[in-house]
Amino acid sequence: MKIAVMYQSLRGGTRRAAIAIANSFQSSGATVGIYPVTNIDAQFVLDADLLVIGTWTDGLFGIGAKPAQIGKLNALPDMSQRKASLFVTYEISPTKSLQQFEEWAQERGIDLIHQQGFKVRGPFSKDISGEVADFTQKSMEAIAPTDVGLG
Secondary structure, eight states, X not given: OEEEEXXXXXXXXXXXXXXXXXXXXXXXXXXXXXXXXXXXXXXXHHHOSEEEEEEEEEEXXXXXXXXXXXXXXXXXXXXXXXXXXXXXXXXXXXXXXXXXXHHHHHHTTOEEEEEEEEEOOSTTOOXXXXXXXXXXXXXXXXXXXXXXXXO
């Protein structure tokens, strides 16, 4: 299984989450490429079984929260009919960002299989390893071939 993790990060929190996600997929046996959205390996991305795309949540105290710098994500190659999991990093709430990120994916014809927020900013940020494992598991379950019983 080949997975491309693409992210954009302002202060490093989303990059750290992307690295944790990539490591989790690798420990599950996947071949993983991890790239900032402005410097991807286009061939790896085209060959990937799953695209993972992440950005941070922009907005003041949850008001007007949205996925940050969506224009940079628009520069990614065509992803229509491709399976993808999305993630956002946040400080207060990921709800509005995830909703808008889902809309962005739908507008591009992406086959969205999972989305999740990770709280990574602030002095009281928590360990996200359990959440990352959950994200990885749900994403892999959605793309894994199912065994068909023969009787």
